[in-house]
Structure formats: structure tokens, C-alpha cells
Amino acid sequence: MALIIKLLIVVAAALFSSYLLPGVHITGFLSAVLLAVVLAVLNTIVKPILVFLTIPVTILxxxxxxxxxxxxxxxxxxxxxxxxxxxxxxxxxxxxxxxSITAAVLDMIFARSNT
Incomplete structure (x- = not known):
């Protein structure tokens, strides 16, 4: 259940962010759900590899x-x-x-209501 709530928080944050920013376009709710899933996979698999490969630049x-x-x-x-x-x-x-900011705020709101 917590995974679904986290996914919906990311979906809402993505939709809100695309509404605020004219350079980002999400066509619908299903695209936002797919975006949340793809971002989760990329952040789990690709991001740690990129972070490891760029440690010197990150330190500098x-x-x-x-x-x-x-x-x-x-x-x-x-x-x-x-x-x-x-x-x-x-x-x-x-x-x-x-x-990220929107998801953090929503996560704080819904984490407090679940406790």
C-alpha cells in the first residue's frame, strides 16, 4: 500500500510540475503514471551507475x-x-x-496522515 501511495505522490508531483513549467509536457494521467514508474526504474538502476562514474566531478x-x-x-x-x-x-x-520539492511536501503531508 505504501508503494502505491508513493507512486501516486510522484504522479501528482509530476502533473503539478508540468502544469507550472511551460517547457515540460505530460499528455495525461496514464503518461504521468508511466513516467513515475520509469523514473523509479531509472533512479534504481541508472542513477547509481552515473553517480559512481562521476564521483570526482561531484566532489569538485x-x-x-x-x-x-x-x-x-x-x-x-x-x-x-x-x-x-x-x-x-x-x-x-x-x-x-x-x-522533488512538490513530492517532498506531499510525502510529508501524507506520511503524517498515515501515522
């Missing part, structure tokens, strides 16, 4: 390069998921920031 930038990795994951999801498009790198970076 004091961790700010992780934002670039997040944007690259969003751009990769834009290639994989039909109905989800991102107009460029900067929109992907901004989308990842807005979606």
Missing part, C-alpha cells in the same frame, strides 16, 4: 553535479515515455527541482 562541484545527473535522468525518461516531453536541459533541471 561539492555535490551540485548530482543536479545534472537528475536532469539527465529526466531527459532519458522523456525519450522513453510516450506522452512526456521536455524542451531542453534547463527545463529538465527545473522540472526535477520542482517535482
Amino acid at each position: 562541484t561539492l555535490g551540485l553535479f548530482l543536479l545534472v545527473i537528475n536532469a539527465l535522468i529526466i531527459l532519458l525518461a522523456g525519450v522513453i515515455v510516450p506522452g512526456f516531453t521536455v524542451d531542453g536541459f534547463w527545463w529538465a533541471l527545473l522540472f526535477s527541482l520542482v517535482m
Whole structure:
């Protein structure tokens, strides 16, 4: 049950973020659900590999390069998921920031209500 709630939180955060940002487009609810699933898979498999390969750059930038990795994951999801498009790198970076903040706020709200 917690996995479904987490998935729905990411879906809501993605839809809200795409509504706020004109450079990010999600065609519908099913595309947002598929985006949440693909992001979960990419963050589980691809992101740790990218983080490991870029440890020196991440150390030199004091961790700010992780934002670039997040944007690259969003751009990769834009290639994989039909109905989800991102107009460029900067929109992907901004989308990842807005979606992360929105998901964190929603997670705090629903985590407190479940306790």
C-alpha cells in the first residue's frame, strides 16, 4: 500500500510540475503514471551507475553535479515515455527541482496522515 501511495505522490508531483513549467509536457494521467514508474526504474538502476562514474566531478562541484545527473535522468525518461516531453536541459533541471520539492511536501503531508 505504501508503494502505491508513493507512486501516486510522484504522479501528482509530476502533473503539478508540468502544469507550472511551460517547457515540460505530460499528455495525461496514464503518461504521468508511466513516467513515475520509469523514473523509479531509472533512479534504481541508472542513477547509481552515473553517480559512481562521476564521483570526482561531484566532489569538485561539492555535490551540485548530482543536479545534472537528475536532469539527465529526466531527459532519458522523456525519450522513453510516450506522452512526456521536455524542451531542453534547463527545463529538465527545473522540472526535477520542482517535482522533488512538490513530492517532498506531499510525502510529508501524507506520511503524517498515515501515522
